[in-house]
Amino acid sequence: MKVSSNKLIDLFVYYKELMLTIFSERESKAMLLILFEHYLNVDIIEYTKNPERRINESEMLKVHFAVKDLMQHRPIQYIIGEARFLDFELLINEDVLIPRPETEEFVQFIVKSENFSSKRIAVLDIGSGSGCITISLKKLLKADVTAMDISKKALTVAAKNANLNNATVKFLQIDMLDENQWDLLSQYDLIVSNPPYVLESEKVLMNKNVVEFEPPEALYVTDLNPLKFYKNIISLSQQHLRLDGRLYFEINEAFGKEINDLLIAEKFRQVHIQKDMNGKDRFVSAIK
Numbered sequence: 001m002k003v004s005s006n007k008l009i010d011l012f013v014y015y016k017e018l019m020l021t022i023f024s025e026r027e028s029k030a031m032l033l034i035l036f037e038h039y040l041n042v043d044i045i046e047y048t049k050n051p052e053r054r055i056n057e058s059e060m061l062k063v064h065f066a067v068k069d070l071m072q073h074r075p076i077q078y079i080i081g082e083a084r085f086l087d088f089e090l091l092i093n094e095d096v097l098i099p100r101p102e103t104e105e106f107v108q109f110i111v112k113s114e115n116f117s118s119k120r121i122a123v124l125d126i127g128s129g130s131g132c133i134t135i136s137l138k139k140l141l142k143a144d145v146t147a148m149d150i151s152k153k154a155l156t157v158a159a160k161n162a163n164l165n166n167a168t169v170k171f172l173q174i175d176m177l178d179e180n181q182w183d184l185l186s187q188y189d190l191i192v193s194n195p196p197y198v199l200e201s202e203k204v205l206m207n208k209n210v211v212e213f214e215p216p217e218a219l220y221v222t223d224l225n226p227l228k229f230y231k232n233i234i235s236l237s238q239q240h241l242r243l244d245g246r247l248y249f250e251i252n253e254a255f256g257k258e259i260n261d262l263l264i265a266e267k268f269r270q271v272h273i274q275k276d277m278n279g280k281d282r283f284v285s286a287i288k
Contacts, residue, residue, distance in 0.1 A: 009051035095153035096130040121189035131158030194250035195229035256281035
């Protein structure tokens, strides 16, 4: 079976039917509209008004190969090379995680908690990845933000995103697990982190597009030591978080109590666990 013509409507119908062998109708339609807007500069309004519009062979091939990638479960954000996070456009590739709705909630939780502050604050984002948290806090809190990550490739993506969004950020390549590198850091009013927290044993519950394409080092921890990043960040915060400074985490829903206990044991105050939109323990705040 081939596309019957080079009209938008025929292209849409053909590829939607093909994608229905893997995706739901809602997913198929949504992803095709994203591809149409990205490759053909046709949004849903234009498509609805002018479904008979013809496109050239080069444009058809772009959509064809994009759908082919989708059928191999490659995430659409990696295919088009971009993602939206809150009100910010981000460049995305396989060197960084795709930003999640929960992490948008995490940023909103931080911003709401910090809105009372009138002074200019210094923020450290540990494990910045694409820079989604870094850039959002820079823009929304008008803070002085430093971002650190172990991955040089991830930092390259984050720096491009900072430039794209006119956000001045200091980037540092640091392994948070190596205490010898902490001397490169300053003192901060806020330390935030969304570190790897998915258990290796939870891979079987995850979609193929995540397991096969997203960087595993940014996602997974061993079942034997699931809190290693949190322990190290708490230790780092003892040295680099100012007195009365705030610490914010995104967490695995299964370990809220354990992280609460870690913070209490290290003399952090006002430890608070916030549930996400699905009612799961997801965000933690504490005061040093």
